[in-house]
Every structure is written in C-alpha cells, then in structure tokens.
Amino acid sequence: MLCSARFLFLIQFSSIPLPVSLSPTKSLHAQHHALADSSYQLDVLNPAQTAGAAFPAFAAKLRETGLLPLRPTEMTVLQVNVGKMCNQVCKHCHVDAGPDRTEIMTRETMQQCLDALAKTNIEVVDLTGGAPEMNPDFRWFVEGISALGRTTIVRCNLTIIVANKKYHDLPEFFAKHKVRVVSSLPHFAAARTDAQRGEGVFAKSMRALHMLNAVGYGVEGSGLTLDLVYNPSGAFLPGNQLSLEREFKQRLSREHGVTFNNLLAITNLPVSRFLDYLVESGNYEGYMDKLVQAYNPTAAANVMCRSTISVGWDGLLYDCDFNQMLELPVARTASQHIRDFDLESLQARAIVVNQHCYGCTAGAGSSCGGATA
Amino acid sequence: MNDSTYYNPADLAKFGKISEWQPEMGRKFFDYYGEVFKEGALSEREKALIALAVAHVVQCPYCIDAYTSDSLQKGADEAQMMEAVHVGAAIKGGATLVHATMMMNKAKELSM
Ligand code: SF4
Numbered sequence: 392m393l394c395s396a397r398f399l400f401l402i403q404f405s406s407i408p409l410p411v412s413l414s415p416t417k418s419l420h421a422q423h424h425a426l427a428d429s430s431y432q433l434d435v436l437n438p439a440q441t442a443g444a445a446f447p448a449f450a451a452k453l454r455e456t457g458l459l460p461l462r463p464t465e466m467t468v469l470q471v472n473v474g475k476m477c478n479q480v481c482k483h484c485h486v487d488a489g490p491d492r493t494e495i496m497t498r499e500t501m502q503q504c505l506d507a508l509a510k511t512n513i514e515v516v517d518l519t520g521g522a523p524e525m526n527p528d529f530r531w532f533v534e535g536i537s538a539l540g541r542t543t544i545v546r547c548n549l550t551i552i553v554a555n556k557k558y559h560d561l562p563e564f565f566a567k568h569k570v571r572v573v574s575s576l577p578h579f580a581a582a583r584t585d586a587q588r589g590e591g592v593f594a595k596s597m598r599a600l601h602m603l604n605a606v607g608y609g610v611e612g613s614g615l616t617l618d619l620v621y622n623p624s625g626a627f628l629p630g631n632q633l634s635l636e637r638e639f640k641q642r643l644s645r646e647h648g649v650t651f652n653n654l655l656a657i658t659n660l661p662v663s664r665f666l667d668y669l670v671e672s673g674n675y676e677g678y679m680d681k682l683v684q685a686y687n688p689t690a691a692a693n694v695m696c697r698s699t700i701s702v703g704w705d706g707l708l709y710d711c712d713f714n715q716m717l718e719l720p721v722a723r724t725a726s727q728h729i730r731d732f733d734l735e736s737l738q739a740r741a742i743v744v745n746q747h748c749y750g751c752t753a754g755a756g757s758s759c760g761g762a763t764a
Numbered sequence: 765m766n767d768s769t770y771y772n773p774a775d776l777a778k779f780g781k782i783s784e785w786q787p788e789m790g791r792k793f794f795d796y797y798g799e800v801f802k803e804g805a806l807s808e809r810e811k812a813l814i815a816l817a818v819a820h821v822v823q824c825p826y827c828i829d830a831y832t833s834d835s836l837q838k839g840a841d842e843a844q845m846m847e848a849v850h851v852g853a854a855i856k857g858g859a860t861l862v863h864a865t866m867m868m869n870k871a872k873e874l875s876m
C-alpha cells in the first residue's frame with residue numbers, strides 16, 4: 392500500500408507540465424523597454440566603480456596586451472546592415488530586430504555603398520539585418536555588388552526563405568550571384584533552437600536548408616558555400632568550433648539529410664536582447680565574469696573591427712555591428728557617413744571599445760566569421 | 765557570504781587554491797586533470813557527458829554545476845545530458861542489484 396501510494400506521488404509529480412519559455416513577439420523597442428535605449432545599455436555595462444562589481448575596463452586589458460589604441464589592419468569587409476526589420480524575434484538578438492522595426496536602408500544609401508566600394512579593393516560585402524532579404528531593394532543591391540565583381544555574404548535567417556512565396560526563389564537568386572550564405576542554427580536539437588529563435592523555427596530552418604542544398608549550397612564541388620552559425624542558447628561560451636562542426640554535420644546529415652560547409656561558433660555579446668536576457672535571468676554578473684576570465688590576447692589581436700567597417704541602415708559608419716547597435720559611431724577623426732567614405736581617415740582611426748568587447752576576446756575569440764584564435 | 769552551509773557555489777572557483785598547501789601534488793593533479801579532458805580518442809563533449817554522469821553518481825554539487833555548464837558549452841543538449849545521468853543511475857542501481865547474486869549464493873549455501 393505504502394509503496395503504491397509513493398508511486399502515485401511520483402506519477403503526479405512527473406505529470407506537472409514543464410515550464411515553457413514564452414517567446415517574446417515584440418522588440419524591446421516596441422515594448423518601450425529601458426534596454427531599448429543604447430545609452431542605458433552602456434550604463435548597465437559600465438557600473439560606477441563605487442557601485443562595486445565593476446569588471447576591469449576592456450581598454451585597460453587591451454593596453455596590457457599592447458593593443459591600445461586599437462588600430463585597423465587592412466579593410467577587407469564592408470558589413471552593411473540593410474535594416475532592422477525581421478520575420479523573427481529571437482531572444483538573443485543584439486539588433487533588437489523584429490516585424491515591428493521599420494528602419495530600412497534606402498536605395499540611395501545602397502548606391503553610396505556601391506560608390507564607396509568602387510573606390511576601394513574591399514572584396515567582401517557582408518549583408519546583415521534584421522532579415523536583409525526583407526529590404527525591398529535587397530536584390531538590386533546584390534546585383535550591384537556582383538556587377539562590381541565583389542563577393543556578397545548574406546546573413547540569412549533561413550525561415551525567411553519559407554516565410555512567403557515571394558522569397559521561395561531566394562536559393563536560386565543566391566546561387567546565380569554565388570552569394571555566400573551564412574545562416575544561424577543554434578542547435579541540431581529542435582528544442583534548443585526553438586527556445587532561442589521561436590517556436591517552430593527549427594522545422595522551418597530544415598525546410599529552407601533542404602531548398603538550399605537542392606540548388607547546390609553546402610554540396611561538395613558546387614562552389615556554393617553554406618555556413619552555419621552556432622551560438623550558445625544561454626549564458627555560456629561556445630565550445631570548440633571544430634568539435635561542434637563535427638557533431639552538427641553528423642547529426643544534421645543523419646537525422647535531416649542536410650549538408651553544409653563550415654560551422655562558425657559565435658559568442659553572444661551582452662548587447663540589447665541578450666543583455667536583457669542576462670539581466671532578467673540573473674546571469675549578467677556570472678556571464679561577464681566568464682568573458683573577462685577567458686580574455687585571450689590572441690583573440691584580441693584578431694578582433695573583426697580591425698578589418699571590417701560597418702554601415703548602418705541610415706548610412707552612418709561604425710567599427711562593428713555591435714557598436715552600431717550601441718550607437719557608438721566611428722571616431723570623429725574619420726569619415727562618419729558612407730557618402731563621405733574616406734579610406735585613409737578610416738584606416739587611421741582608433742577603434743571605439745567598451746565592455747561588450749569582452750565577448751569578442753573570450754576563449755577562442757568570436758567574430759562574424761566564427762572563432763579567431 | 766553565507767557560511768551556514770557546507771557547500772558554497774563560490775567555492776568552486778577556488779578549486780585551484782588547493783595547490784597552496786601542497787603545490788607539487790596540486791600541480792600534478794591539475795596537469796593530469798587538464799590532460800584527461802583534452803580532445804583525444806573521445807571528444808571533449810563525450811568526456812563532459814561522462815564527467816556529468818559520474819558527478820551525479822558521486823553526488824558532488826560542484827561537479828554537477830561545473831559539468832552541466834561544460835556539457836552545454838560543448839554542445840550537448842538536454843536529452844543527451846539526462847541520458848548520461850541515467851547511465852550513471854543504471855550502473856549505480858545495477859551495481860547494487862548485481863550483488864544480490866552474492867546474497868543468493870550465500871542464502872543457498874546456508875539453506876537446506
Ligand atoms: S537574431 Fe537574426 S533572425 Fe533573429 S531576430 Fe535578430 S536579426 Fe532576426
């Protein structure tokens with residue numbers, strides 16, 4: 392009797408529904424959230440020394456490494472954020488993107504990007520957003536970049552391809568222009584991907600990956616590159632990029648018949664919605680501490696801002712997409728808008744750093760191209 | 765600091781300090797420890813999952829804390845982590861039960 396009563400308890404206990412994390416459906420901006428304000432984000436990242444719990448200044452770390460002021464090396468990538476509009480509202484998004492964001496790059500600004508490109512030898516244009524494909528002039532822009540003989544990278548969130556009929560032919564369009572496709576897939580387990588990117592995202596991503604594979608993306612010998620981005624779904628650092636790649640390849644091909652080229656492991660930076668998640672879940676201090684403890688001088692020497700310039704939807708220039716979201720423009724000594732693009736003054740600038748930069752220098756390092764050390 | 769409990773999460777970060785009172789053995793232990801967890805014939809992720817299972821079997825809160833983070837970091841998911849703990853539990857339960865054969869042998873020996 393006693394025994395069966397205990398079992399009854401166990402059964403009841405195990406039937407308690409698991410907590411389901413509700414995916415936000417609105418950007419912080421639309422919620423009028425305090426962290427939608429970039430200056431407030433910087434306040435959170437830089438608590439007054441008197442308030443305690445201050446982490447060593449990132450600039451001081453760079454000085455120890457002999458990298459301050461942080462100077463550009465060779466500019467090889469023009470990263471263009473063509474707008475904050477997105478069909479998804481991922482929990483970790485440092486852009487605070489979503490369907491409710493209306494900031495979109497105009498064709499005129501895109502033309503200024505093309506004019507700047509024509510004056511330089513920058514080989515790669517890295518298109519990001521939001522969902523860059525939602526910009527009405529997206530295809531026009533890619534055609535313009537191709538006409539200049541430069542390579543386009545598109546940071547494609549995958550679900551956009553299956554979101555609407557007008558996007559179904561994106562794989563063919565990408566293939567025609569030999570666009571390098573870089574797509575986020577935080578995990579090969581559906582639950583972990585959906586927890587970060589929204590309910591049902593994993594299944595839609597698999598459909599999109601099949602469509603990309605079908606036109607040759609990620610298929611050996613096709614010359615069409617499909618890279619996946621892994622970023623941790625929580626307050627921890629990414630593991631070894633190569634081991635993760637091996638595991639992703641094995642699981643995706645075995646369970647879903649999907650193939651891809653490289654896995655890029657990217658650390659989540661404490662900016663915007665990921666910062667909000669850290670603060671709300673009580674993980675902020677622990678996470679910052681992990682980043683600071685894992686500071687790697689080699690990764691610091693290889694931070695992407697040394698070889699990239701980032702253009703905002705309105706044409707303003709930034710050292711990287713993170714600085715863009717924190718509204719930290721390039722130093723005043725350099726040209727600050729794409730229409731005034733001047734390579735010389737940009738190459739001579741000092742890169743603007745802050746506490747979020749610890750995300751780029753932790754462990755194996757992190758950039759839009761994955762690990763750096 | 766709450767010092768009214770035996771276990772304090774903050775103590776995990778002090779693990780390295782055990783070398784202070786015995787540097788030579790401490791150094792050898794940590795060198796060995798580092799070597800064990802390197803990618804080898806087993807991947808780092810497989811080793812993290814084994815460590816997670818063992819952490820539960822030896823019921824060490826520090827190790828459970830450390831290897832939960834480590835397993836996630838190495839790319840394991842919830843299902844893999846729970847299965848690892850079940851492996852530990854099965855061996856622990858099995859180890860108890862397999863000794864029942866001794867009990868059975870002894871009982872038979874003593875019985876008519
Ligand atoms: S992370 Fe990418 S896909 Fe997700 S909301 Fe942000 S821009 Fe959109």
Ligand code: SF4
Pocket residue numbers: 694695696697710711712713714742743744745747748751
């Ligand atoms: S956050 Fe931007 S500015 Fe800071 S190190 Fe990273 S790439 Fe450079």
